[in-house]
């Protein structure tokens with residue numbers, strides 16, 4: 001039997017093509033691909049190819065998994081009964097297959113309205129089943145934000161973006177802190193908002209640091 005190759009699942013969610021979260025995520029992915037020539041690379045663009053919101057039938061799949069205490073993802077198809085659940089499963093199965101195959105999951109996530117884009121939340125709602133552990137995997141989040149939300153800034157309490165993703169990955173998928181990396185650019189709005197023009201240098205510095213960190217993280221085997 002041959003061991004499966006290291007696999008990177010790369011999720012994009014920005015509505016923009018020229019996007020900072022895409023640029024930083026690509027820096028990680030390019031470095032990862034160079035340092036893992038034997039690896040498998042899966043890319044899903046949730047802006048170009050959105051996943052639908054969960055349906056009532058999806059909640060029935062979820063209730064079945066919960067009621068029967070199913071924790072083995074390979075047993076989820078036992079929940080598929082009838083055409084509505086089959087249609088819901090046809091949407092979620094390919095998403096789960098690529099998520100489970102990945103040992104590294106890269107999520108490129110812009111901040112929208114203090115949180116993650118609805119396209120990314122729709123994907124999370126689809127793939128998150130009760131008591132589903134993804135322990136053993138590494139998660140990398142490449143982010144971009146219009147403002148500054150770091151500790152000590154006035155906007156820090158409004159960060160439901162990194163805070164949400166950290167809590168979700170730890171609380172639902174059992175990913176320990178040391179298996180998560182967050183790398184991103186702040187103050188992106190200084191490029192367009194005259195009121196933030198004075199912070200352009202800070203943005204440029206944060207982008208340069210994020211790109212260098214993403215390349216370094218991606219190149220680490």
Ligand SMILES: Cc1cc2nc3c(=O)[nH]c(=O)nc-3n(C[C@H](O)[C@H](O)[C@H](O)COP(=O)(O)O)c2cc1C
Nearest residue numbers: 014019020021110111112113114144145146147188
């Ligand atoms: C719909 C929308 C909502 C946004 N909400 C926020 C916000 O709450 N806080 C913030 O700092 N920036 C916000 N921004 C700015 C983005 O975070 C910023 O443009 C970032 O660069 C987007 O990532 P991207 O470059 O990968 O598209 C928002 C942008 C859009 C389009």
